[in-house]
Amino acid sequence: MNFFEAIIIAIIEGLTEYLPISSTAHMGFTAALMGLPESEFLKMFQVSIQFGAILSIVVLYWKKFFDLKNFNIGFYIKLACAVLPALVLGKLLDDKIEAVLGNQIAISSMLVFGGIILLFVDKWFKNPKINDEKDISIKTAVTIGFWQCLAMMPGTSRSAASIIGGMTQGLSRKAAAEFSFFLAVPTMLAVTVYSVFVKTWGETTANPMKGYEMIFQDQEHIILFLIGNVVAFIVALIAVKSFISVLTKYGFKFWGWYRIIIGIVLLVYFSYNPTETQNENNKVSIETTTQQ
Incomplete structure (x- = not known):
């Protein structure tokens, strides 16, 4: 992976991380279309650049996270409770989900299916009762946390x-x-820390390494890591602001049609390129599925 390819993947991460279109799928498709060979560093890179996307939310909503004058312990308790289902189930289902991560046909099919669901979401939930995070109960937060697990x-x-x-x-x-954005911070932070400092990549290879060991393996990897996070941060800042505006005005239909069209195009492409589909795994560990 060269610098240009790293920037492209980081742009995709920043654009799609907080949109309802699956960042993991888009990064995997992008890597496949660019013909990038599978490597442990590539898989780790796609996880680690989440850190830049995380920072964008913290910066945009810094008062929620760091307003000491109006410190709200309940906010942090709700996030802690909501993130637990993903952490527990993610660990338990690690092997089963990782087996699907290299199957571009299956992922493309999920894009289409999810897009169909998004076409009807606005009709199903017309009368909201909660307009602010402060009115979300711990029970509701946990329920949302379990819904988040579907992204595995x-x-x-x-x-x-x-x-x-x-x-x-x-x-x-x-x-x-907005609560989805807030919940992404502890979820993705846990994933990033695990993937960079705890997880051993390439355990079945002759040279297994921790994520930080791969990053500091040479100067090029360090630069790729830094560039990836900076680009993801900048692009995510723009994407989040735009998404809130579009979602508030137009709802989910736009994103539903986008998923359906992209999913069908990719289904056709990977169906006619079976060898490339099989060779291009770009498998990110189960922890990545919680940022989708």
Whole structure:
């Protein structure tokens, strides 16, 4: 992976991380279309650049996270409770989900299926009762956390699952989207820390390494890591602001049609390129599926 390819993947991460269209699927498809060979560093890179996307939410909503004058312990308790289902189930289902991550046909199919669901979401939940995070109970937060676990199926989208989960609990589109953003911070931070500092990559190879060992393996990897996170941060800042505006005005139909069209195009492409589909795994560990 060269610098240009790293920037392209980081742009895709920043654009799609908080949109209901599956960032993992888009990064995997992008890597496949660019013909990038499978490597442990590539898989780890796709996880680690989440850190930049995480920072974008912290910066945009810094008062929620760091307003010491109006410190709200309940906010942190709700996030802690909501993230637990993904952490527990993610660990338990690690091997089963990782077996699907290299199957581009399955992921493309999930894009289409999820898109169909998004076409009807606005009709199903017309009368929201909760318009602010402060009115979300711990029980509701945990329920949204379980909805987020649906994103463990690659191609589902963590953002879509948690936003729809919020709307089933009476949250408005804006409130559900914002709580999904907040929930992404502990979820993705845990994933990034695990993938960079705890997980051993390439355990079946002759040279297994921790994520940070791969990053500091040479100067090029360090630069790729830094560039990836900076680009993901900048692009995510723009994407989040745009998404809230579009979602509030137009709802989910746009994103539903986008998923359906992209999913069908990719289904056709990978169906006629079976060898490339099989060779291009770009498998990210199960922890990545929680950022979808």
